[in-house]
Amino acid sequence: MNELMTVLKKNVREYGMFIALAVIIGVFTILSHGVFISSRNIANLLNQTGYIAVLAVGMTLVIIIRHIDLSVGFLSGFLGAIAAISLTQWNWPVWLSILFVLGLGVCAGLLTALPVAGLGIPAFVASLAGWLIYRGALMLVTAATGTIIIPNESFNALGNGYIPDLFASQSFLPGIHKTTLVLGLIAAVIFIFGQIADRRRKLQYKFEVPSTGLFVAKLIFMSVILGFISWILAGYNGMSWTVVVMLAVVLIYDFITRRTVIGRHIYAVGGNPEAAELSGISVRNITYAVFGSMGFLAALSGILFAARLKSATPQAGTLFEMDAIAAAYIGGVSAAGGVGSISGSLIGALVYMSLMNGMNLLGTDISLQYVIRGLVLLVAVIFDVMTRKRKS
Amino acid sequence: MTDNILEMRHITKTFPGVRALNDVNFAVRRGEIHCLVGENGAGKSTLMKVLSGVYPHSDFEGEIILNGQKKEFTGIHDSEEAGIGIIYQELALVPEMTVYENIMLGHEIRRGMTIDVQEMIHRAEELLKRVRLSVNSSAKVKDLGIGKQQLVEIAKALSRNVKLLILDEPTSALNEDDCDNLLGILRILKTQGVTSIMISHKLKEVLSIAETVTVLRDGQTICTLDRQKDAVTEQILIKHMVGRSIENIYPPRTSRPGEEVVLEVKNWSAYDAKLGRKVLNNVNFRVRGGEVVGLSGLVGSGRTELARSLFGNPDGYIVSGELVFKGRKQRFSHPRGAIRAGLAYATEDRKRNGLVLIKSIQENISLANLQGVSKNGVINEELDKQTALNFVDSLSIKTPGINQLVMNLSGGNQQKVSVAKWLFVGPDLLIFDEPTRGIDVGAKYEIYTIINDLVAKGMSILMISSELPEILGMSDRIYVVANGTITGELDAQTATQEAVMRLATQY
Numbered sequence: 001m002n003e004l005m006t007v008l009k010k011n012v013r014e015y016g017m018f019i020a021l022a023v024i025i026g027v028f029t030i031l032s033h034g035v036f037i038s039s040r041n042i043a044n045l046l047n048q049t050g051y052i053a054v055l056a057v058g059m060t061l062v063i064i065i066r067h068i069d070l071s072v073g074f075l076s077g078f079l080g081a082i083a084a085i086s087l088t089q090w091n092w093p094v095w096l097s098i099l100f101v102l103g104l105g106v107c108a109g110l111l112t113a114l115p116v117a118g119l120g121i122p123a124f125v126a127s128l129a130g131w132l133i134y135r136g137a138l139m140l141v142t143a144a145t146g147t148i149i150i151p152n153e154s155f156n157a158l159g160n161g162y163i164p165d166l167f168a169s170q171s172f173l174p175g176i177h178k179t180t181l182v183l184g185l186i187a188a189v190i191f192i193f194g195q196i197a198d199r200r201r202k203l204q205y206k207f208e209v210p211s212t213g214l215f216v217a218k219l220i221f222m223s224v225i226l227g228f229i230s231w232i233l234a235g236y237n238g239m240s241w242t243v244v245v246m247l248a249v250v251l252i253y254d255f256i257t258r259r260t261v262i263g264r265h266i267y268a269v270g271g272n273p274e275a276a277e278l279s280g281i282s283v284r285n286i287t288y289a290v291f292g293s294m295g296f297l298a299a300l301s302g303i304l305f306a307a308r309l310k311s312a313t314p315q316a317g318t319l320f321e322m323d324a325i326a327a328a329y330i331g332g333v334s335a336a337g338g339v340g341s342i343s344g345s346l347i348g349a350l351v352y353m354s355l356m357n358g359m360n361l362l363g364t365d366i367s368l369q370y371v372i373r374g375l376v377l378l379v380a381v382i383f384d385v386m387t388r389k390r391k392s
Numbered sequence: 393m394t395d396n397i398l399e400m401r402h403i404t405k406t407f408p409g410v411r412a413l414n415d416v417n418f419a420v421r422r423g424e425i426h427c428l429v430g431e432n433g434a435g436k437s438t439l440m441k442v443l444s445g446v447y448p449h450s451d452f453e454g455e456i457i458l459n460g461q462k463k464e465f466t467g468i469h470d471s472e473e474a475g476i477g478i479i480y481q482e483l484a485l486v487p488e489m490t491v492y493e494n495i496m497l498g499h500e501i502r503r504g505m506t507i508d509v510q511e512m513i514h515r516a517e518e519l520l521k522r523v524r525l526s527v528n529s530s531a532k533v534k535d536l537g538i539g540k541q542q543l544v545e546i547a548k549a550l551s552r553n554v555k556l557l558i559l560d561e562p563t564s565a566l567n568e569d570d571c572d573n574l575l576g577i578l579r580i581l582k583t584q585g586v587t588s589i590m591i592s593h594k595l596k597e598v599l600s601i602a603e604t605v606t607v608l609r610d611g612q613t614i615c616t617l618d619r620q621k622d623a624v625t626e627q628i629l630i631k632h633m634v635g636r637s638i639e640n641i642y643p644p645r646t647s648r649p650g651e652e653v654v655l656e657v658k659n660w661s662a663y664d665a666k667l668g669r670k671v672l673n674n675v676n677f678r679v680r681g682g683e684v685v686g687l688s689g690l691v692g693s694g695r696t697e698l699a700r701s702l703f704g705n706p707d708g709y710i711v712s713g714e715l716v717f718k719g720r721k722q723r724f725s726h727p728r729g730a731i732r733a734g735l736a737y738a739t740e741d742r743k744r745n746g747l748v749l750i751k752s753i754q755e756n757i758s759l760a761n762l763q764g765v766s767k768n769g770v771i772n773e774e775l776d777k778q779t780a781l782n783f784v785d786s787l788s789i790k791t792p793g794i795n796q797l798v799m800n801l802s803g804g805n806q807q808k809v810s811v812a813k814w815l816f817v818g819p820d821l822l823i824f825d826e827p828t829r830g831i832d833v834g835a836k837y838e839i840y841t842i843i844n845d846l847v848a849k850g851m852s853i854l855m856i857s858s859e860l861p862e863i864l865g866m867s868d869r870i871y872v873v874a875n876g877t878i879t880g881e882l883d884a885q886t887a888t889q890e891a892v893m894r895l896a897t898q899y
Contacts, residue, residue: 175417205774208793261769267751268759274745277706278737279760279813338750357823 003214003379012387017347018332020380024351028358036358039235045357046233047159050075050242055324056331057253058297060345061290063328064270066337067123069291069322071130075108075387077317079139080306084148084230085141087155092153103300108134109295110288119285131321142314149311159308162237163244177238184230187340189222195219208326223372242304247298253303271338326373327352330380334388351376396457397422397556397587400445403454405438405447413436413452414611420556420604425578427598430608431452431633431832436591440558444478445471453719456480459558477549478558483541485548487534495548519547521556522584523577531605539570544579550586557581559590563597564830565693568859575601593628593830607632634833634870641833643841647848649683649868652820653716653733654852660713662701671697671709673877678800679821679854682847686867686884687856689893693878695856696740704730705884719819731760736819738810740826740856746810749799751789754780756798756809762818783812787842804835811842822846825856841864860889872896 016077030037035041045293055072062069065278079101086097133297142148150156167178203208209215233239257263268276269286278281301320331348333340355376359369398420405413415434420426428436441447443456445465450719456463458474463469471478495516501508516529523648525543526826533541542562549557559578559794563571578588592598593713598605605624607614614632617624654680662672662737672694679685689695701709704727717723717733724730727737739746747756757780758765765776780794791801798809807827814822828836843866857863863870863884869883872895880895 184510187739191776201774208775259773261766261771262763263773264755264759267755268748269748271748273744275739275748276759278703278727278739278745280704280726282728286504338748362887 001230003211004217007210007214016352016383017344017380021347021351021354024354024358028354028361032358032361036361037232038132039232041361042232043240045353047240047242049307049349049353050159050246050356051301051308052320052327052361053246054249054297054301054304054322055320056349057249057328057342058294058328059321060328060331060333060340060342061253061257061266062123062294062324063288063333064175064338064340065264066270066273066292066335067243067287067290068121068127068325069111069112069123069294070127071108071129071134071355072127072294072301072324073320073322074131074134074138074294074297075090075105075319076305076315076317077300077312077315078134078141078302079108080302080316081138081141081148081204081312083149083303084312085154085321086151086164087152094152094342097155097383102296105290105295105297105299105302107295109291109298113288113291114292129298134317138316139314142312147311147313150306151337156307156310157243158245158303160310162240165238177234177236177287180230180234180238183239184226188226191226192219195227202268219281221314222264242308244301245304249300250342250346255382257342262286267338280310286338323352324349326377329384330377332382332384348380351380395421395422397459399457400443401418401455402458403439403442403456405426405452408748412611415441416454416608416611416613418606418613419616420430420587420589423582423585423587424603425590425601426604427602427728428591428597428606428608429541429593429598430614430631431834434608434633434832435611436608437560438611439479440560440589440591443471444468444476445557452559456898472552474555475555477554477556479545479549479560479562480882481564483538483545485533485541488532490530491520491527491533491536491544492529494544495519495529495551498547502570514548517550519550520544522550522581523547524580526834536642537570539573542566542570546577546581550581554586557586557588557690559588561591561593561830563592564743565596565650566752571597571899583620593832596628596740598629599624599626605629606643609633609635616661619854630833637819643837643844645652645684645844645847646845647682649680649852650850651849654679654681654718655679656714656716656856658710658714658716660698660701660715662697662705662709662711664697664707664816665708671876673875675713675873675876676880677871677881678854679880680735681820681852682850684843684847684853684866686863686870687854687873688858688860688863688870689873689896691858693873693896695873696825697876698873699737699854699856701824702730703735718733725894731817731819734818735823736760736814736817737823738814738820738825738869740829742806742810747798747806747813750797752795752797753784753789753801754794754808757783757812757816760813764816765868779816780812787812788838794832802835804831804838805838807831808842809834815846819851821852823852823854823856826858827855828857828859828862842879859890863892864889 025037048215055076058072061071082104084096085102086092087094110128114162115126163179165177165179167182169178199209199215257266265276265281265286268279268281270282273283302317305316326348328345329348330339330351331340331344331346333345353371355373356369359372396419400418403413403416404411416435416439418439418625427572428569442452448466449464463474485498492513496512501511501515520529521529522722523543523546525540526545527536527540533544536544548736562574575597581588582719594761603619604616606616607629609632646745657675657677660672660675661670664671675698699708701711702715705711705725706727706766718734722733724733743749748759754777758776762771765772765779777794781788784791784794789805791805798806801809827839832840848854855866864887867884870884870887870892872880872892874896882891
């Protein structure tokens with residue numbers, strides 16, 4: 001128990017947001033008499049979180065290297081509209097228009113990076129220009145038609161559809177999405193074996209590891225959480241494609257930031273660009289890479305949002321960039337650079353969207369919602385700064 | 393009964409896990425210049441932070457008696473009010489603002505709703521006269537040299553009617569002329585009734601100015617020496633500082649340089665388009681295998697510019713000339729290319745551009761050679777850890793673990809991390825810019841030993857240093873730089889400090 005407390009104390013920042021999320025879920029569940037935690041609402045919440053979480057992941061990297069990208073909201077709206085147009089007016093197949101839009105996203109990101117990396121223009125200004133341009137572009141392409149309805153079922157499935165149940169059966173656990181349960185189970189098993197292998201390797205090298213008791217407790221706790229989430233999702237339609245996409249993005253980016261050379265380079269550039277440059281890292285190339293990925297994720301977010309609405313609207317993407325930035329900050333990134341994590345930003349997005357979803361459920365007045373969201377952002381950042389101070 | 397302006401009694405200050413100050417007693421007589429010396433981590437800066445209220449009185453034990461009165465400061469504001477001014481190593485000026493605006497910052501003179509510019513300039517110029525600084529008070533601070541900026545900082549402190557001036561390593565970034573000038577100013581201020589406490593690593597300077605010297609070691613007062621009563625020499629101070637006497641400051645080297653030339657630079661010139669001037673002019677020199685070549689010169693002579701222009705030219709100078717490295721004509725357009733070819737550059741300011749302070753020892757050590765711990769772009773975490781552990785062990789980096797953030801290490805240990813980073817690259821030539829700047833005597837010796845080990849293994853070292861004894865003690869050969877060009881080559885065996893200085897001041 002003592003060990004648990006010291007571990008918790010040492011990592012209060014990392015676990016703080018988990019606890020905050022748990023509290024928010026708990027409070028809304030009680031206030032809504034259980035509606036919040038219902039399968040249907042949780043599925044809805046995760047689908048809402050998808051397009052913001054994807055943006056927040058990209059924004060995290062941008063903020064880590066001490067920049068900001070304001071253009072991504074309207075960029076995602078604009079690219080969603082391009083997807084809609086390519087499907088409805090040019091009659092492109094779904095796969096082609098998705099690839100095309102993702103490619104455009106990368107180009108747009110690189111374009112934003114051009115004045116930043118090449119001329120040293122502040123990203124705030126460069127991306128503000130992008131914000132204006134993409135807003136205009138979105139209005140332009142939707143001017144003739146207004147909202148573009150997307151009739152394509154397989155495209156819309158990305159925002160509304162659920163993975164098929166391979167083990168569908170009416171006799172065993174009726175009304176429960178068995179494939180989702182199985183996936184949850186597989187995830188838990190992979191997690192447990194991965195952790196055990198990791199621990200074994202660390203012991204081999206005689207590195208410090210937590211005690212066996214704490215380790216087992218952690219495994220059980222995480223498995224229960226995974227099981228619980230998949231049980232809740234299975235109770236409605238199962239796992240949605242949005243969740244699949246979001247998880248894939250989070251897992252891939254988490255891996256990149258924590259385990260790869262380019263991930264280290266990104267943190268080094270954020271932590272001290274001059275030292276990074278003199279260590280042989282091209283700050284310029286990293287800047288291009290990070291903004292390119294941001295553009296890619298903006299395109300993905302635009303696709304998810306258009307698919308969710310089954311249409312492209314002239315207002316799509318409004319304030320997405322601010323939501324993404326807020327989520328990233330709630331998740332613990334630092335504007336001073338070099339600090340932040342993908343998992344943190346995912347939690348940040350979940351906290352942020354849970355608040356929105358919960359308050360909508362309770363019928364909270366929209367004006368009050370904004371105030372509360374602002375306060376939560378403020379509290380999260382203050383908490384972050386306080387815990388950081390205590391550590392150093 | 394002596395008249396003490398300040399007495400600090402039984403000061404104990406603890407940080408989580410560390411007792412930084414342990415029952416320290418410290419007294420300063422009115423009107424004297426009192427130097428505080430000790431190794432890095434001895435507690436000098438902590439003691440001054442206690443005095444200036446950075447650590448409020450509730451955060452430490454003991455008492456502060458100023459002018460015979462017990463004081464309990466809750467912040468810097470209180471100590472300022474009481475007439476204490478502190479000047480840190482890193483200057484606290486706003487570069488984009490003018491000299492007079494900086495001097496009067498936070499104490500602007502108002503006339504009605506607006507600022508009385510004329511009166512402020514008048515006051516600022518009076519203060520500039522007191523520190524014997526003749527600059528245009530409307531010039532921007534960023535356009536002044538570092539020596540003048542320091543004087544502006546002192547003028548700023550004087551504007552607050554300072555009676556006790558604390559200077560934390562004021563001369564570490566100054567060249568010799570500026571140093572002498574600064575010390576002169578302290579003597580003048582003394583005649584105007586200002587008492588000074590100066591923290592310094594430069595013992596010569598301490599001996600030239602101090603009337604009293606207090607030595608701290610491991611958070612304790614070791615002794616306070618009165619120059620009028622006690623014999624004080626560098627040897628004695630070093631003995632008190634390290635708790636042992638260092639017979640040889642420079643460890644003996646057994647290896648001899650090889651014959652083959654590793655680096656040859658011919659007619660090397662560099663033009664800084666931003667400043668619109670030539671920073672290097674027709675530089676020629678060579679470095680052999682297993683040789684330590686000293687590059688001496690005053691601050692601003694072009695030493696660092698030379699190193700950086702060779703090492704991938706990150707400042708974007710327009711460069712001409714020939715660089716032959718390991719027998720091949722090369723030109724590096726980015727540090728990455730230089731590193732791959734086997735050139736490494738440990739910067740003079742490790743905090744600013746040498747290390748990523750907010751990252752761990754582990755992450756810093758492998759930063760310049762992540763290929764060495766990764767496969768297909770994926771890092772082998774265990775190999776990375778093992779690498780860091782090996783270097784921590786072989787360079788005896790003092791740390792609780794490799795996860796420790798570099799910013800929490802002492803200067804000497806940070807320098808070792810920086811060395812480890814470059815050793816892991818496995819270079820043939822290491823350009824070592826100010827290898828021992830701001831690190832204590834014990835750590836210096838260790839760095840010198842590392843340099844000897846490296847050249848014994850055949851690595852070449854181009855050592856840039858402002859400290860003449862270090863250049864003479866460590867180099868096989870010496871080049872002297874002045875005004876962007878090499879003014880002479882000396883054999884270290886026969887060279888003298890005077891000979892080097894003569895070449896360094898040749899324009």
